[in-house]
Amino acid sequence: MRGGVSESFRLDLLLVVFILFLCLQESSCSSLNNLKGSLIMDINEDTLLLETSPTATPQPLLPLLAPSPLAPFTNSTSPKLSGLCTLNFAAVKSMMAVTSIDCVAPFAEYLANVMCCPQLETTLVILIGQSSKHSNMLALNGSLAKHCLSDFQQLLVSQGANDTLQQICSLHPENLTEGSCPVKDVHEFESTVDSSSLLDTCGKIDLVNECCEETCGNAITEAAKKLALKAYDISRMDGPDVLSDHTTRVDDCKRIVHRWMASKLEPAGAKHVLRGLSNCKNNKVCPLVFPNMKNITKACGDGMNNQTKCCNTVERYVSHLQRQSFVTNLQALDCAASLGLKLQKDNVSKNVYNLCHISLKDFSVQVTPEVSGCLLSSLPSDAILDKTLGIGFVCDLNDNIPAPWPSMSQLPASTCKKSVRIPALPAVASGQISFKGLHIWSYLLLVASMILEVCCIYNAAILSY
Ligand SMILES: *[C@@H]1O[C@H](CO)[C@@H](O)[C@H](O)[C@H]1NC(C)=O
Ligand SMILES: *[C@@H]1O[C@H](CO)[C@@H](O)[C@H](O)[C@H]1NC(C)=O
Ligand SMILES: *[C@@H]1O[C@H](CO)[C@@H](O)[C@H](O)[C@H]1NC(C)=O
Ligand SMILES: *[C@@H]1O[C@H](CO)[C@@H](O)[C@H](O)[C@H]1NC(C)=O
Ligand SMILES: *[C@@H]1O[C@H](CO)[C@@H](O)[C@H](O)[C@H]1NC(C)=O
Ligand SMILES: *[C@@H]1O[C@H](CO)[C@@H](O)[C@H](O)[C@H]1NC(C)=O
Ligand SMILES: *[C@@H]1O[C@H](CO)[C@@H](O)[C@H](O)[C@H]1NC(C)=O
Numbered sequence: 001m002r003g004g005v006s007e008s009f010r011l012d013l014l015l016v017v018f019i020l021f022l023c024l025q026e027s028s029c030s031s032l033n034n035l036k037g038s039l040i041m042d043i044n045e046d047t048l049l050l051e052t053s054p055t056a057t058p059q060p061l062l063p064l065l066a067p068s069p070l071a072p073f074t075n076s077t078s079p080k081l082s083g084l085c086t087l088n089f090a091a092v093k094s095m096m097a098v099t100s101i102d103c104v105a106p107f108a109e110y111l112a113n114v115m116c117c118p119q120l121e122t123t124l125v126i127l128i129g130q131s132s133k134h135s136n137m138l139a140l141n142g143s144l145a146k147h148c149l150s151d152f153q154q155l156l157v158s159q160g161a162n163d164t165l166q167q168i169c170s171l172h173p174e175n176l177t178e179g180s181c182p183v184k185d186v187h188e189f190e191s192t193v194d195s196s197s198l199l200d201t202c203g204k205i206d207l208v209n210e211c212c213e214e215t216c217g218n219a220i221t222e223a224a225k226k227l228a229l230k231a232y233d234i235s236r237m238d239g240p241d242v243l244s245d246h247t248t249r250v251d252d253c254k255r256i257v258h259r260w261m262a263s264k265l266e267p268a269g270a271k272h273v274l275r276g277l278s279n280c281k282n283n284k285v286c287p288l289v290f291p292n293m294k295n296i297t298k299a300c301g302d303g304m305n306n307q308t309k310c311c312n313t314v315e316r317y318v319s320h321l322q323r324q325s326f327v328t329n330l331q332a333l334d335c336a337a338s339l340g341l342k343l344q345k346d347n348v349s350k351n352v353y354n355l356c357h358i359s360l361k362d363f364s365v366q367v368t369p370e371v372s373g374c375l376l377s378s379l380p381s382d383a384i385l386d387k388t389l390g391i392g393f394v395c396d397l398n399d400n401i402p403a404p405w406p407s408m409s410q411l412p413a414s415t416c417k418k419s420v421r422i423p424a425l426p427a428v429a430s431g432q433i434s435f436k437g438l439h440i441w442s443y444l445l446l447v448a449s450m451i452l453e454v455c456c457i458y459n460a461a462i463l464s465y
Helices: 002-007 032-042 045-051 089-102 105-135 142-157 186-192 195-202 207-213 215-232 246-264 267-282 294-300 307-321 329-345 425-434 440-464
Strands: 015-019 384-386 390-396
Touching (some): 089 105, 089 142, 089 267, 105 142, 105 246, 195 215, 207 215, 215 246
Antiparallel strands (some): 015 390, 384 390
16 A cells, blocks of 8 residues: 555655644544545646656654644634733734644644744744834833733644743743843834845845855844944943843844844745744754763773674664754754764764664654654744644655764864755755645645554554553
């Protein structure tokens, strides 16, 4: 049955959509055949031929995360709002819906670093930016910030988001204020920075080049520095505030710059820019926490020759890591480099990645070594909600790339100079384009049906997990 699907669906899989939550209903298994029959007919052969590749067949993911009922989507609660917040929530209604799905209750923690928190942060920036069109203020005062944050959270939770987002994304009322930035008034902002050149530079960013050249990122920093300098105007030198850290001040002013940009751009355009910028930042660091690696040093350290024992230990360690979070392909590279360097410092000089066949996908959430994990693309797109199927998101399945063992003498390459062949940003972009001819839901459903099969097989295992 599975073979049939694979035969007719041999995409060069840069991307595949994964559906979570699918093993919930017993009926999933029985309805599978009907579903699949109609799906394959849905898909236009010509579209597929263009993408045909004799290699990778999609390997669906069944996340180890215990599935949880779809209740949040089917049974929205009504939010209890303070009635005191003056932000224009209507301006970002659809963006908040997307955020709720990106931060969906049971998976928020696993998606926090790559999807949930960046989207949450972006939505907040755009919310305040759009609201400033009326208030002329790019920040809220303390009391307003409290009410608005509470309302913001209530609105998200009522649409399925996790109710501990404040902890998960370290979100505080201060995130809605100006912090230590001395400028929050739109007119003062515009008379301080060269706003038209800022918009020219950042209005439309090239997501591929931005991470290397930081054209927009630098323009934002320059603008933030100008704003921060205002704190040192003689007229404002009035208190202990002056002593606070200049770097913090510049960072706080960057938030003001982001909000101003979000007031000048359409919400969708602003999101493109802001998520692009946060991706650049995110992809530079491995978000995983490495627990004590004494076990590996003992089993694989110099002088140890039992390969089986060494690899068992490495695999156990990595399987521990991959339960922490979904990561992007570039983050997986960062993680492989960090772990490799730490091991070498601890006298593990042999390339255990090679020895034990550790690949990049091993650093992201997955189930078993036989079932491919989900490594997100370097520009992760938002999660998708289907009311009947559940939550899906796009994974980079071109992930069976051996984890590169770092060289001690050579620092890990920057994001711009990664020498490993991974689906680079342009490839991801073209992958998305190539799916345009395909009805997205047909595609989703097809993958879903494949997962359902796995669900049926693994159902018992999950229930007992
Ligand atoms: C909503 O929840 C109630 C009780 O929890 C349940 O009886 C009802 O069927 C749910 N509605 C939907 C659409 O799932
Ligand atoms: C929200 O996230 C926390 C932390 O990951 C988790 O413990 C909790 O179960 C989640 N809430 C729901 C309703 O899934
Ligand atoms: C809120 O501010 C803190 C501290 O500046 C920061 O670490 C965190 O990422 C911010 N959270 C959001 C969602 O903006
Ligand atoms: C905070 O801002 C709101 C709206 O601009 C205003 O009504 C309120 O008086 C302000 N509160 C404080 C403490 O400044
Ligand atoms: C190290 O190995 C011991 C014994 O197998 C195990 O209990 C422990 O969890 C391991 N520690 C880590 C960090 O993997
Ligand atoms: C190597 O380790 C494995 C697993 O720990 C063990 O079963 C085997 O006997 C060891 N081989 C040697 C030669 O010590
Ligand atoms: C690594 O090996 C060196 C030389 O044998 C030794 O001095 C050092 O203590 C070892 N480091 C660790 C972490 O085992």
